[in-house]
Amino acid sequence: MKMLLSPLMRYICQVAEDGSIRKASEYLHISPSAINRQIINFEELIGAPIFERLPRGMKLTDAGRVIYDIIKDFEKVSAAAVSEVSAIKGKQRGHVAIGTIQTLAGDFFPGFLARSRQDNPDISFSIFSGNTEEIVRKVVGNELDIGICWEPPEQVPIEKLKIHSMDIGVAMHPSHPLAQEPDLSLQQCRDFPIIFPADGMEIRKLLDRINVGRKTSISPAITTNAMSLIRSLALSGTGLSVTTLLSVANEVASGQLAFKNLRDVGSQHLRLAIFHRQTASLPAAARMVCDSILLALDSYLAPPRLAS
Missing domain, CATH: 3.40.190.10 (Periplasmic binding protein-like II)
Incomplete structure (x- = not known):
């Protein structure tokens, strides 16, 4: 809550975030010399510089980082205090x-x-x-x-x-040949283009634990970390999208997509x-x-x- 911060606190934060006294002065509508003077006075008071003055701007020192973090914590605590007082007042x-x-x-x-x-x-x-x-x-x-x-x-x-x-399964266009199946295995999907989440995503980690073996493992046609793209590819009929039910909730509810649980994951859920x-x-x-x-x-x- 910036209204509870002192001018010096606001100056320090703005200079740290902008990396420049000039930019901070433009944002705060305070002269650069006034901001610089306040910061220098504070540095003399604590006996340590809080900014490195570089050719291309200002950078927090280790001491400055401590001061900055304390100010940000105070800002958050102040906001909480105002929220509590407002609640007491009924608003x-x-x-x-x-x-x-x-x-x-x-x-x-x-x-x-x-x-x-x-x-x-x-x-x-x-x-x-x-x-x-x-x-x-x-x-x-x-x-x-x-x-x-x-x-x-x-x-x-x-x-x-x-x-x-969250259930893990396969999303597809309702006209897809597998849309009438009660549930699916990865092997049933191998004859169709399949879309996987990208490496490192939580659902991909689970898939990689079950999609093993040279003869039985499936290579995806497309991988992506964009869940919206995974959904769109299923909607367009481009392929079978392995995803969570959460990711296609609206489309399944409206009948735009069919979703079949993946048997391979067994009792594993995200x-x-x-x-x-x-x-x-x-x-x-x-x-x-x-x-x-x-x-x-x-x-x-x-x-x-x-x-x-």
């Missing part, structure tokens, strides 16, 4: 930072955010779309309030609020986790948004809606 205000996998960012969150903004226009949001590792790192590092991604390892210091098991930092007590606005997400995801992932 929800605040900012909520959410990290989510790309599938939900494109399919679930547009509708959720539209409803949330309509119900609570004084709550602002930032949405980070990334992979599980990135989201977990940002939640643990207090950059995000809420994380939604594939389940992190047990040793990660987070509090899991809900786990959803587990979608909703969580926050273990040592953190969520601010009032984030708690309310988190409760709303849990309810909305329950509805979004309800079996009747996704029945194929």
Whole structure:
């Protein structure tokens, strides 16, 4: 909450983020000399430089990084305090930072955010779309309030609020010859072009454990890390897309795609986790948004809606 930061705090952060006193002065509408004088006075006070003054700009020193991190932590704590006070007054205000996998960012969150903004226009949001590792790192590092991604390892210091098991299967155009099968094996798919998620993605790791053997393994026609492309290729009839039901939920519900569970994975599932930092007590606005997400995801992932 920048309104609670002192001018010096804002100067330090802006110079650090822009890498330039001139750029910071333009953004803050403060003269470069005033910003520079405040920073020099602070450096003299603590007895250490917080910026390296380079030919092409300003770079935080180790001491400066410590100061910058403290200011950013104070900014987040300040926002939480304002949110709590607003809740006491009966009006929800605040900012909520959410990290989510790309599938939900494109399919679930547009509708959720539209409803949330309509119900609570004084709550602002930032949405980070990334992979599980990135989201977990940002939640643990207090950059995000809420994380939604594939389940992190047990040793990660987070509090899991809900786990959803996601079926893994094959998505295809309803006119495809295999669309009438109750379920499928990879071997049944070998005579058709097949689309796999890219190496390193959670579902690909699981696929690689079952797609083994020189005689029996299947080579995909296309691989990609873009889940939207995997879905589009199935919609266009280009091939069979191996994916989670989560990634094609809307299209399966509307009848645009057929989805068949993959027998090869057996009891293995990908587990979608909703969580926050273990040592953190969520601010009032984030708690309310988190409760709303849990309810909305329950509805979004309800079996009747996704029945194929």
